[in-house]
Amino acid sequence: MDFYTVLWREMVVLRRTFYKFFASRLVSPLLYLVAFGWGLGRGLKMNGGNYLEFVVPGIIALSAMNTSFNAVGITLNMSRLYHKTLEEYLIAPISAGAFVLGEVLAGTVRGLLASLIILALAFLFGARLAVNGWFLLVVVLTCFLFAALGVVAAMTINSHEDMANFSTFVILPMSFLCGTFFSPDRLPGAVAYIIEALPLTHASYALRALARGGELLPLSLAVLAAYAVVLFLAGVAVVRKVR
Amino acid sequence: MIELRRLTKHYGNIVAVAGLDLEIKKGEIFALLGPNGAGKTTTIRMLTMLTRPTGGMALINGYDVTRDLDKVKKEIGVVPQHMNLDQELTARENLELHGRLHKIPAPERRKRTEELLNYVELQDRAGELVSRFSGGMKRRLMIARALMHSPQILFLDEPTVGLDPQTRRKIWDLIRRMNGEGMTVLLTTHYIEEAEVLCHRVGIMDKGKLIAIGTPGELKQKVGEVVVESFGGRDTGYKFFAGREDALAYARHLEGDVLIRESNLEDVFIELTGHKVGD
C-alpha cells in the first residue's frame, strides 16, 4: 500500500489545483480540433470516414502521452534536482517499486482526465466515436507507459534544459508522426518502419480502430502492454540506482 | 549510537570525506564544524543514505548504512541543509505525508501531527501552503517533520542558518528538549557559538578530515585558554596562552591596543583551520 501514499500526495495537489489543470488541458486539444478537425479537415475524407473522426483518436493518444509524460517527468525532475523533495521519499522506508507505481498511477490519472476532456470536446464538435471498455483500457495503458517513460527521463536527465530538449527531440516528433494526424504509410519506407515500432503509433491505431466500430487490434495492445512493463521496470531500476 | 570507520567519499578526483573515524554516543549532542566544503554535508548524506560511501563503513545503532537501509530509516530523522518541504502542500499535509511514508497508523499519525505543530508553534498556520511560510517557519516545520516517526537519532545540517536570534534560540531549546528525552543529535553549523552553548562534543573538519575532537572546554585547553589580541602595533593578531600570567607577560611587550580575554571556540576553530569561518 506504500504506492498509495505517493498517489495520495499527488491527488491532494491535483484536487487543489484542479481548475488550473482542467483549463490548461482544454487549450491544446481545442486548438488541434479547430485547426485539423474544422479548419483543415472540413469535407476531407480519410479512409472512407470524415477527418474529424479520424483525427480525434490521434489527438487523444497524443494528449494522453503529453499529459502523463509531463505530469511525471517534469515534476519529478524538478523534485530531484531543484526542490529536493525526492529526498523525503528516499529516506522513507518505501521501496523503489512502490514509489514508481505511485508516481506512474498519478500520471495516469491526469492523462486519463485529459483524454476524457477531449472526448467531451470532440462530441461537442460533432464527432461520433464508439467508446467502450477496451478504448479506455488502451488510453490507460498509453498514459501508464508514458508516465513510466517520464520517471526514466526524470531520473536520468540531469538538467532542466535537457529535459526540455528530450521533449523537443523525442516527444514532439512523436506527437505529429505516430499516426495521430495522418497514416504513417504515407511516410518514406525507413521512417515508416521506425514509426511502426513506437508506442504512440499503436495507441493511435488501437484507439482509431476501436472508435470506428469496436475492432480490437491485439498486436497494438500487446505492443503497448510490453512497453508499459519494460518502461515501468526501467523506472524502478533507475530509482534504485539514484543513491 | 553512531560509528564511522574510515568513512570515505570521492567524487571523481575530489575527496569530499577522507576516512573519518568517529563515535557518537547515545544521548549526545555532537556538532561538526568546518569551513565551506569541509565535507560536513557529505558526511551527513552518507549517514542518512542519500549517497553511498566510496570507502569505509558507518553504523547507526549497529545497522550498516549501506546494507540495512530500512532498519536505519526507522532510527533516524533528517533535517537537510536546503529547504526541501513540499511547497504544494500545507504544513499539516507535509507532516501527514511523512507519517504515511513511515507507516504510522492513522489515529496516531493525526495525534502526532497536531502535537508537533504545537511543539514548533505552527498550529495557527497549519492549514496554509508552505510556500507562504517565512524561512524560520519552514525550518521549524522541517524539524517537526523529521520528528514525526519518533526517531532515536536526529541529523540537522545547519538547522539555524539565516534565522533571527530569537528563532535561533527557540530551535536550540527545541533541540535541548528532544535531547532531554533521550534523542542523540548530530548537527553541523557555522555559528560556533551554537556549538559552544548547545553541544556536548564538537568535531572540527577540514578538507574531509577530522582535525580535532572534544568538549568545547577540552578544545580550548588544547590551543590555550587565554588569548591576547593586539591591534594596530607591529604584532597584529592572536596569540594563545595556557594561563593569565604568561599572557600578561607577553602583552607588556606589545605596542598599540591589546585585549586579553578567555579563548572561545571560534578562536580554536580559526587557529586549527587556519582561515576565518565562511572563507
Ligand SMILES: Nc1ncnc2c1ncn2[C@@H]1O[C@H](COP(=O)(O)OP(=O)(O)OP(=O)(O)O)[C@@H](O)[C@H]1O
Ligand atoms: N554531488 C557532488 N558532486 C561533486 N562534488 C561534490 C558533490 N557534493 C559535494 N561535493 C564536493 O565535496 C566537498 C565537500 O562538500 P560538502 O557539501 O560536504 O561540504 P560542507 O562541509 O557541507 O560545506 P558547507 O559548509 O559549504 O555546507 C566539496 O568540495 C564539494 O564540492
Ligand SMILES: [Mg+2]
Ligand atoms: Mg554543507
